[in-house]
Each structure stands twice: as structure tokens, then as C-alpha cells.
Amino acid sequence: MSTQKITLAKGLNMGLRKAMEDDPKVLVMGEDVGKLGGVFRITDGLQKDFGEDRVIDSPLAESGIVGTAVGMALRGYRPVVEIQFDGFVYPAYDQIVCQVAKMHYRSKGRSKMPMVIRIPFGGGIGAVEHHSESPEAQFAHTPGLKVVACSNPVDGYWMIQQAIASDDPVIFLEPKRQYHADKAELDESATPEPLFRSRTVRQGTDVTVLAYGPTVKTALQAAEAASGEGKSLEVIDLRTLSPLDMGPVLDSVRRTGRVVVTHEAHVNLGMGSELASRIQEECFYSLEAPVLRVGGFDTPYPASRIEEDFLPDLDRVLDAVDRTLAY
Amino acid sequence: MTHQSEFGPDLAEVFGPSQQDGGPELVQLLTPEGERREHPEFAFDLDDEAIKGFYRDMVLTRRIDTEATALQRHGELGIWAQLLGQEAAQIGAGRALRPQDYVFPTYREHGVAYCRGVDPLNLLGLFRGVDHGAWNPNDNNFGLYTIVIGAQTLHATGYAMGIQRDGAVGTGDPDRDAAVIAHFGDGASSQGDVNEAFIFAASYNAPVVFFCQNNQWAISEPIERQTRIPLYQRALGFGFPGVRVDGNDVLATYAVTKAALQRARDGQGPTFVEAYTYRMGAHTTTDDPTRYRLSDDVEHWKLKDPIARVKAYLTRNGLADDAFFGAVEDEANELGHHLREGCKALPDPKPMDMFAHVYAEEPEELRIQREGFAAYLETFEESHA
Known part of the structure; x- marks a missing residue:
């Protein structure tokens, strides 16, 4: 068994490469994905090895990228398109929600849309406006799409391959601030768990903390800090946002009775709202306190010098933990 | 004389009387009076039997349209998008296709659907509200109707990029080389997606024909609201040729589309075809064009009817007799019956x-x-x- 330590960027790159090796119908397309390897270098080296027909540098037009990918999917290809930054997905929004999401339904299952739309999302990199958004709820709200978020290098490697193998369109969210941050051991011979499953990443008994993408690390840090104060937090990496995998969540809540949800997206009608609703529907009598949400405030994403005040951090998660324990 | 600014023609010149009939660039092979014309670039290369076939196609297409309109009036359809006046544009374009070519329609391509062998009854489902598209797109290489204006032009371009990757362009094998045709209207020419489709198609030299039926109206908005130059002239700015063809002339539309499709199959990239026509009916059965346009214009275009000119040609030259026209009429009546009875029998979904x-x-x-x-x-x- 050989393992190697990789970053999230490397995991995604290796996963894309593996998917392209395994299936000649897999195409990569987007702005600057070829020679440059993408602005985050996720597609580094792929064009060199797979050619310009399979790693396609596109004109600077997001609707055009997604719309032409629809056509390639109809021709039998499996396009993986890169939206360069979260805030630039909106020109493609119509194609995603009206065409990508509905083609299978409209055609009574005759036209499949095996497409992956990769979106680097979230903040924390000191960027200018439109480069730090968290648009996941806008896609999770759309029937016909599946939405997942990876949080670590090993998941990046497996989840991108699983998303590409899916016959349904997948919005694939990548926490951009994690791209080149922490390394993890990858064992390529391992058997990954299914894509649409959430995972308990730290066991605990007092409070359940739900997170995905960039806030998984925040939640784990909070759990570590809390343990020093004698509080035991259970942390669940949701991984899949649509569909939600509520099994591990409900199981946890039935044991802890207390829940804090944390995401970078605005709290109003964010994933936390849906999670709170599902939890109270399914295990009302297990709850010892209201489900609390720690997210981005309901302001536009602020200037980067104060973004750390906008983003949920360890202290705000712990504050919510204290509030739910005090209830 | 019209005013000529130092920066180019003004709007009056572009849309004035000289352009009302399509202007001097209009490719026409059969006049409204039913007389054949030669064109230096585009020739109609089929025989008179084929023209009789086109006549039949157009009569049947018109019957699909009038029956569906009547079904809407009787409450059997929620709405219907009429094609009255656009039969030649659709039959000319539809008959120029080969089986391996692929069509991306709007929601008005009933004549093209008919050419592809889609049962017209299947077109009624989405207007009746029983489904969003009843036919299998891959049975006839005819995509589902797309309602968001212009979105399908990008799908067509991407599909054409797929054809390129399959190596089905420029091989010289007439059964292998394939092209895509993207249908849209004058209103769609203002959409971002259509302009992005032009850019992607040009950038990748994709085998796609952009077939625009300029019927002069986007619901109530006249063509002058969408463009200040003739639409076909836009193509040059995107880097590929544009042609304006008489969309009421089935021979010219066939010849121009056939050439454009072959150009695409040969690997020479996209072409813009502007089929210059007129929406004789309403936008849909819910529309009331008397609120925004003059009946004079409609009367003017009635003289250019696409079916009447072919009938005049066939009659004047002794190519078809009453028996032929009667047989076509009988066939249209049968089709009408099929649509009326079939529509009422379409089962509601559960x-x-x-x-x-x-x-x-x-x-x-x-x-x-x-x-x-x-x-x-x-x-x-x-x-x-």
C-alpha cells in the first residue's frame, strides 16, 4: 500500500486525471484551464497530457461554457466545467437552472446530463468583490441538480471522480482557501464511501456541529478547543448538500439534543435553515435547545480587510455552543 | 435619397422602403409571382418532382399550424405558437438536412419537426400541458423545444463541438460528416446566449449553421428594436459569413441552407443564415397583433405567400394538375383529423x-x-x- 501526502488542489488534480484516464468521454472546459492549469492550478498539466480537444480553454463567457457543455453532454460526453470564481457563476445561472437541471426531466429521462460544474467557493483569501461567495443554497434549491462540497484532500480526490461518474449534473464546490493549505495522506487503493453520504469526522456527546466545505476545519478547531473546557462536540462533515444525507445527522442529534450549523453562506435561507427544519421535523422530542446557525451575516460579502469578522470562526462557533448548552 | 452619415448608413436606409423586401442582398430563386431566378452563388439543384414535394410539405405544415390554432380556440391546447407564413423557411431548412445532422429548435419549428419525421401529434403535448416534450430527441436527431429564448444555440454549438471530437467533420464521407442547425428568431438575436454561441462557434470553427427566421416581430417588438443593421451582416463581426435569404422562397432557403450545412460538414465552420420572412399570425394564440402593427404590412406580405408562389410555378408550367393539388388537400385533411382526434385522446399525466x-x-x-x-x-x- 503506497500513500502520499497531498493538498486539496493536488487531490482534485489527481482525481480529474484519473477520471480522464478511465473514460475518454470526460472533457475539462473553462477559462484558463489549459496552458495555465487554471487560476488555482487545479487542472495543471492536464492539457499537456490529454490535448486541447479534451482540456478546452474557453472564451470568457460563463453561460457559453455551461451552455456548450450541455450540447457536449447531449452528444455523449461528460464535461467537467470550471467556473473560475463563485461570483462569476451567475451569467451561467439560467443555463444551470433552466437547462442543466431540467433536461433529464423534460426529456423523460432520454437525455442525460452527466456534467460536473466545479466552483471554487467561500472566502478567506483576501480577494476583491465577487471572489468569495457561497452560492450553494441557490443550487440546492433547484430540483434536478445535485450539490456536494469537499472539505479535504482525500475527499477531493474521490469525490470529483464520483461526481464525474454520476449520470446526474453535480455542482461541485471546492473551498478555495483550502486548496493549498493542509496536506493529508491519500491511499489510492482504498475504497471510497459513496458520494452522497455525510460523515461524522469527530465523535462527541454534548453538541452536534454540522459543517461542510471550509467550515469543517473551523468546526474541528472549535471541537478541539471545547474539549479543553470539558465540552464534547460531535462534528459532521455534510459533504452532500443536495440531496442531504440526514441519517448520521439525526442519529447524532438524538444523542446530543443540541445542534449548531455553520457555513460561510448568509444565514437567511441558507443550508442551516433547511437543516434546522429537517431536524425539528424528524427529532423534535430529542432537542434540548433550538438549532442555532452560525454563518455569514445577511450583508453582501464585505471588503476583505473585515472578512474574518463576516466569516464564522472558532469563537463564534464556540459562542453558539455555549448558548445552546445554556438553553 | 436617404441621409448618409460619415459613419455609415442611418436607420431609415437600413429599414426604409429599399429594405422592406429584404434589400439587394436577398437570395431569391423563386419570385412571389412564381418565376424562377438564377443566383450567382446559390443554385437549386433538385428537379420539379422535389418542388412538388416541397409544396406538399408546406401545405401539410400549414395544416398542422391551423389545426393546432383551432384546437387552442376549442380549449384543447393551452397555447399554440403559430408559424403561419414561415412554412418555406422551415421546409427549406428541414429538407436540406441529412439524417446524421442534428436540429436544435425553438418552440415554433413545427415544419422542421415534420421534416425530421416527428409525429406532429407529439408537438401538441407541451402546448396541451401533458408533458414538456413527447418525442425522443435521438430518434430523429431533433432536440426538444426550448422555451428560454436562445438557450438552444449554445447547446447546438456544444453538440457541434462534440461532433468535431468524434471526428465526424471534414472526412469527405457523406454518411459520416455531420452538421448542427440552431434555430432562433430575430428577437433571440439580442440574447447574450446567442451572441456567446456565435463566439464559441467561431472560436472552435464548430460545424453549426445558425438559422435565424427573421419574422420581423418579437411579440410586439419590431425588428428595429433588436438591430440597427440587417441581421445577416452581424455574422461578419463574429468572424463567419452571413447570408440573407428570402425565407418565403422554399427553393432559395433550401439551396442556401444546404450550402451552409455542407460548409459545416466540410469543416469550414459556422454560417449565419437569415431567413427573411414575416410572422403572418400572432406570436402565440394569446397575442393580439392588432394592438401594435398595421394591417397594411400584413396585406403586403400576403402577396409573398410561400405556398402560393410554388403553386403558381407548378400550375403555370403545367407541372401539377388538379388531381395533384386535390390529393395534397386530401392528405392535409387526413392530417387534420389525426391531430384533432389524437389531441383529444392524449392522456393526462397522473x-x-x-x-x-x-x-x-x-x-x-x-x-x-x-x-x-x-x-x-x-x-x-x-x-x-
């Missing part, structure tokens, strides 16, 4: 059908919702039992 095909792989949470609704419905059946 409530539970709304859950079908949302995903290729249904998520558990949707399954639970579906089963919950089924159980809920059953409680009513029990209470009625």
Missing part, C-alpha cells in the same frame, strides 16, 4: 408522474417525498371507495 425522471438516480429524500404523496393520495381513494 399526479405521481411529476416525480418521474427528476434525476437519473433518484435521491432517497425525493423517494420519501414521492412515497409520502402516494400514500396521501391513497387516503382519498379509500375515502371515496
Whole structure:
């Protein structure tokens, strides 16, 4: 068994490469994905090895990228398109929600849309406006799409391959601030768990903390800090946002009775709202306190010098933990 | 004389009387009076039997349209998008296709659908509200109707990029080389997606023909609201040729589209075809064009009817007799009967059908919702039992 330590960027790159090796119908397309390897270098080296027909540098037009990918999917290809930054997905929004999401339904299952739309999302990199958004709820709200978020290098490697193998369109969210941050051991011979499953990443008994993408690390840090104060937090990496995998969540809540949800997206009608609703529907009598949400405030994403005040951090998660324990 | 600014022609010149009939660049091979014309670049290379076939195609297409309009008036369809006046543009373009070519239609391409062998009855489903598209797009290489204006032009371009990657362009094998045709209208030419489709197609030299039926109206907005130059001239700015063809002339539309498709199959990239025509009816059956346009214009275009000119040509030259025209009429009557009876017999979907095909792989949470609704419905059946 050989393992190697990789970053999230490397995991995604290796996963894309593996998917392209395994299936000649897999195409990569987007702005600057070829020679440059993408602005985050996720597609580094792929064009060199797979050619310009399979790693396609596109004109600077997001609707055009997604719309032409629809056509390639109809021709039998499996396009993986890169939206360069979260805030630039909106020109493609119509194609995603009206065409990508509905083609299978409209055609009574005759036209499949095996497409992956990769979106680097979230903040924390000191960027200018439109480069730090968290648009996941806008896609999770759309029937016909599946939405997942990876949080670590090993998941990046497996989840991108699983998303590409899916016959349904997948919005694939990548926490951009994690791209080149922490390394993890990858064992390529391992058997990954299914894509649409959430995972308990730290066991605990007092409070359940739900997170995905960039806030998984925040939640784990909070759990570590809390343990020093004698509080035991259970942390669940949701991984899949649509569909939600509520099994591990409900199981946890039935044991802890207390829940804090944390995401970078605005709290109003964010994933936390849906999670709170599902939890109270399914295990009302297990709850010892209201489900609390720690997210981005309901302001536009602020200037980067104060973004750390906008983003949920360890202290705000712990504050919510204290509030739910005090209830 | 019209005013000529130092920066180019003004709007009056572009849309004035000289352009009303398409202007000097209009490719026409059969005049409104039914006389053949030669064109230096485009020739109609089929025989008179083919022209009789086109006549039949157009009469049947018009019957599909008038029957569907009548069905809407009788409450059998919720709405119908009429094509009256655009029969030649659609039959000319539809008959220029080869089986391996692929069509991306708007919601008005009933004549093209007919050419591709789609049962016209299948077109009625989405207007009746029983489905969003009844035919299998891959049976006839005819995509589903697209309602968001212009979105399909990008799908067409991407599909053409797929054809390139399959090596089905420029091989010289007439059974292998394929092209895509993207249909849209003058209103769609203002959409971002259409302009992005032009850019992608040009950038990748994709085998796609952009076939614009300029019927002069986008619901109530005249062509002058969409463009200040003739639409076909826009193509040059995107880096590929544009042609304006008489969209009421089935011979010219066929010849121009055929050449454009062949150009695409040969690997020479996209072409813009502007079929210059007129929407004789309303935008849809819910529209009232008397609120925004003059009946004079409609009367002017009646003289250019696409079917009448072919009939005049066939009659004047002794190519068809009353028996032929009568047989076509009989066939149209049969088609009308098929549509009337078939439409009323189209089954309503069952409530539970709304859950079908949302995903290729249904998520558990949707399954639970579906089963919950089924159980809920059953409680009513029990209470009625």
C-alpha cells in the first residue's frame, strides 16, 4: 500500500486525471484551464497530457461554457466545467437552472446530463468583490441538480471522480482557501464511501456541529478547543448538500439534543435553515435547545480587510455552543 | 435619397422602403409571382418532382399550424405558437438536412419537426400541458423545444463541438460528416446566449449553421428594436459569413441552407443564415397583433405567400394538375383529423408522474417525498371507495 501526502488542489488534480484516464468521454472546459492549469492550478498539466480537444480553454463567457457543455453532454460526453470564481457563476445561472437541471426531466429521462460544474467557493483569501461567495443554497434549491462540497484532500480526490461518474449534473464546490493549505495522506487503493453520504469526522456527546466545505476545519478547531473546557462536540462533515444525507445527522442529534450549523453562506435561507427544519421535523422530542446557525451575516460579502469578522470562526462557533448548552 | 452619415448608413436606409423586401442582398430563386431566378452563388439543384414535394410539405405544415390554432380556440391546447407564413423557411431548412445532422429548435419549428419525421401529434403535448416534450430527441436527431429564448444555440454549438471530437467533420464521407442547425428568431438575436454561441462557434470553427427566421416581430417588438443593421451582416463581426435569404422562397432557403450545412460538414465552420420572412399570425394564440402593427404590412406580405408562389410555378408550367393539388388537400385533411382526434385522446399525466425522471438516480429524500404523496393520495381513494 503506497500513500502520499497531498493538498486539496493536488487531490482534485489527481482525481480529474484519473477520471480522464478511465473514460475518454470526460472533457475539462473553462477559462484558463489549459496552458495555465487554471487560476488555482487545479487542472495543471492536464492539457499537456490529454490535448486541447479534451482540456478546452474557453472564451470568457460563463453561460457559453455551461451552455456548450450541455450540447457536449447531449452528444455523449461528460464535461467537467470550471467556473473560475463563485461570483462569476451567475451569467451561467439560467443555463444551470433552466437547462442543466431540467433536461433529464423534460426529456423523460432520454437525455442525460452527466456534467460536473466545479466552483471554487467561500472566502478567506483576501480577494476583491465577487471572489468569495457561497452560492450553494441557490443550487440546492433547484430540483434536478445535485450539490456536494469537499472539505479535504482525500475527499477531493474521490469525490470529483464520483461526481464525474454520476449520470446526474453535480455542482461541485471546492473551498478555495483550502486548496493549498493542509496536506493529508491519500491511499489510492482504498475504497471510497459513496458520494452522497455525510460523515461524522469527530465523535462527541454534548453538541452536534454540522459543517461542510471550509467550515469543517473551523468546526474541528472549535471541537478541539471545547474539549479543553470539558465540552464534547460531535462534528459532521455534510459533504452532500443536495440531496442531504440526514441519517448520521439525526442519529447524532438524538444523542446530543443540541445542534449548531455553520457555513460561510448568509444565514437567511441558507443550508442551516433547511437543516434546522429537517431536524425539528424528524427529532423534535430529542432537542434540548433550538438549532442555532452560525454563518455569514445577511450583508453582501464585505471588503476583505473585515472578512474574518463576516466569516464564522472558532469563537463564534464556540459562542453558539455555549448558548445552546445554556438553553 | 436617404441621409448618409460619415459613419455609415442611418436607420431609415437600413429599414426604409429599399429594405422592406429584404434589400439587394436577398437570395431569391423563386419570385412571389412564381418565376424562377438564377443566383450567382446559390443554385437549386433538385428537379420539379422535389418542388412538388416541397409544396406538399408546406401545405401539410400549414395544416398542422391551423389545426393546432383551432384546437387552442376549442380549449384543447393551452397555447399554440403559430408559424403561419414561415412554412418555406422551415421546409427549406428541414429538407436540406441529412439524417446524421442534428436540429436544435425553438418552440415554433413545427415544419422542421415534420421534416425530421416527428409525429406532429407529439408537438401538441407541451402546448396541451401533458408533458414538456413527447418525442425522443435521438430518434430523429431533433432536440426538444426550448422555451428560454436562445438557450438552444449554445447547446447546438456544444453538440457541434462534440461532433468535431468524434471526428465526424471534414472526412469527405457523406454518411459520416455531420452538421448542427440552431434555430432562433430575430428577437433571440439580442440574447447574450446567442451572441456567446456565435463566439464559441467561431472560436472552435464548430460545424453549426445558425438559422435565424427573421419574422420581423418579437411579440410586439419590431425588428428595429433588436438591430440597427440587417441581421445577416452581424455574422461578419463574429468572424463567419452571413447570408440573407428570402425565407418565403422554399427553393432559395433550401439551396442556401444546404450550402451552409455542407460548409459545416466540410469543416469550414459556422454560417449565419437569415431567413427573411414575416410572422403572418400572432406570436402565440394569446397575442393580439392588432394592438401594435398595421394591417397594411400584413396585406403586403400576403402577396409573398410561400405556398402560393410554388403553386403558381407548378400550375403555370403545367407541372401539377388538379388531381395533384386535390390529393395534397386530401392528405392535409387526413392530417387534420389525426391531430384533432389524437389531441383529444392524449392522456393526462397522473399526479405521481411529476416525480418521474427528476434525476437519473433518484435521491432517497425525493423517494420519501414521492412515497409520502402516494400514500396521501391513497387516503382519498379509500375515502371515496
